Amino acid sequence: MDALRIGMLGFGTVGRGVADLLLTHQELLSHRAGMPLRLVRIATRNPEKDRGLSLGGVEVTGNVNRVVEAKDLDVVVELIGGIIPTRDLVSRSMENGKHVITANKALIAEFGTELFAMAHSRGVQLNFEAAVAGAVPVIKALRESLAGNRIDLIYGILNGTCNYILTEMREKGLPFQHVLADAQEKGFAEADPSFDIDGIDAAHKLAILSAIAFGTHLDFSRINKEGIRQVSSVDIAWASEMGYRIKLLALARLQDGLLELSVRPVMVPDRSMVAAVEGVFNAVFVHGDFAGTTMFHGRGAGERPTASAVVADLIDLARDLRVGSRKRVPSLSVPVHHLCNLPIQNASQRQGSFYLRLAVIDRPGVLAEITSILTKYSISLSAIHQKGQSHVDAVPLVMVTHETTEARIGVAMDEIERLDSVLEPPYMIRIEAQLA
Numbered sequence: 001m002d003a004l005r006i007g008m009l010g011f012g013t014v015g016r017g018v019a020d021l022l023l024t025h026q027e028l029l030s031h032r033a034g035m036p037l038r039l040v041r042i043a044t045r046n047p048e049k050d051r052g053l054s055l056g057g058v059e060v061t062g063n064v065n066r067v068v069e070a071k072d073l074d075v076v077v078e079l080i081g082g083i084i085p086t087r088d089l090v091s092r093s094m095e096n097g098k099h100v101i102t103a104n105k106a107l108i109a110e111f112g113t114e115l116f117a118m119a120h121s122r123g124v125q126l127n128f129e130a131a132v133a134g135a136v137p138v139i140k141a142l143r144e145s146l147a148g149n150r151i152d153l154i155y156g157i158l159n160g161t162c163n164y165i166l167t168e169m170r171e172k173g174l175p176f177q178h179v180l181a182d183a184q185e186k187g188f189a190e191a192d193p194s195f196d197i198d199g200i201d202a203a204h205k206l207a208i209l210s211a212i213a214f215g216t217h218l219d220f221s222r223i224n225k226e227g228i229r230q231v232s233s234v235d236i237a238w239a240s241e242m243g244y245r246i247k248l249l250a251l252a253r254l255q256d257g258l259l260e261l262s263v264r265p266v267m268v269p270d271r272s273m274v275a276a277v278e279g280v281f282n283a284v285f286v287h288g289d290f291a292g293t294t295m296f297h298g299r300g301a302g303e304r305p306t307a308s309a310v311v312a313d314l315i316d317l318a319r320d321l322r323v324g325s326r327k328r329v330p331s332l333s334v335p336v337h338h339l340c341n342l343p344i345q346n347a348s349q350r351q352g353s354f355y356l357r358l359a360v361i362d363r364p365g366v367l368a369e370i371t372s373i374l375t376k377y378s379i380s381l382s383a384i385h386q387k388g389q390s391h392v393d394a395v396p397l398v399m400v401t402h403e404t405t406e407a408r409i410g411v412a413m414d415e416i417e418r419l420d421s422v423l424e425p426p427y428m429i430r431i432e433a434q435l436a
């Protein structure tokens, strides 16, 4: 094999970055990969569009079959995104004997099981370092560098848009909607931001990380997801006052044979390393029984950081092919037939302490009504705060519980919500006080 012949699907943000990197660092990449990485062809929806790159002899076409069915390509780099038509394009590329590299977390998280099985049966590689945390090399680290460890906890900040919004809300004291609109204007949030702010994007990435960490089948549907729409300036301010920061945390924890999988806003101690991950940055923390806690931090998105991860996968592929290895490292760390299913911990049985925010009319007896309901469900409080006074408008009442279960909090909140003096549905945020 005298060169790795590359076809690319999609020429948007990441596609442009990959083309740029491949053309800019040709010699360096050739030395590292042991052969030239030759970008032969790009198929994209609008092939005429100027991408501001000098492409030399690279063909740009509007016909995806010129990549998927081409005989003169070794690998297809899928950078279109989403499920349709990528699921079909990736499957057909592998059926045609091509290796595939993708940055598409939705595709891997939702259809990875069928795609890895296909890759295995066709004897091709399917790699996806760029799908989680952009430039941060966490997939490779989990699969290879930490392969000797039994992992029991993996958590992180996997969505830069949410982290940017929460950071801006805290630093500038601005409300959620205002910061979201500003993020959309600056290009940090999509016009339809629901994938990011409802926790779906982070859950896709967590599904991938937990499958590798725990050797399980990919199962996105089992992740408990809650986004950041309900986080208010009041919550951010109280968190700061109590020594916490609010983060959208993706967490997978294996305890007593049960796997907890969640993406949700949590309060973390403001002196923890996870609290210090701010703005658009991503970070992943992995706890292994021998390594202890390891932290990976960096740029989780953007043209150049994401291209860096895609090209690392291309170099790995070239190195494998050069020595005649079809696949030295299994995509999910263990061969597909060794993947298992672990029982999921029932969310309601999870223990923890919680921050509760209520909107109440401030009149005598309200607090007694609320605390008597909490007492009924054996929920005790470590703190209770109220600011402002009004007999007509809602005033925020915030409380922090001692250790309890989410199930108890849930039934108590249902009952509290029915009180005349409670004007909005209560909101709760779990406190994760033990994270690094």
Ligand SMILES: NC(=O)c1ccc[n+]([C@@H]2O[C@H](COP(=O)([O-])OP(=O)(O)OC[C@H]3O[C@@H](n4cnc5c(N)ncnc54)[C@H](OP(=O)(O)O)[C@@H]3O)[C@@H](O)[C@H]2O)c1
Pocket: 009, 010, 011, 012, 013, 014, 015, 043, 044, 045, 046, 047, 049, 064, 078, 079, 080, 081, 082, 085, 103, 104, 105, 106, 130, 131, 134, 300, 301, 302, 303, 306
């Ligand atoms: N952006 C990031 O920072 C980032 C980070 C990590 C992972 N990712 C992942 O990388 C992938 C690409 O993201 P992106 O941000 O580069 O997306 P993007 O800027 O929207 O680019 C998508 C590209 O796909 C092309 N395309 C769309 N539908 C097509 C079709 N049916 N046939 C052929 N081409 C089609 C578009 O064509 P035209 O331009 O010709 O119209 C565009 O070039 C996604 O899976 C995303 O989740 C992105």
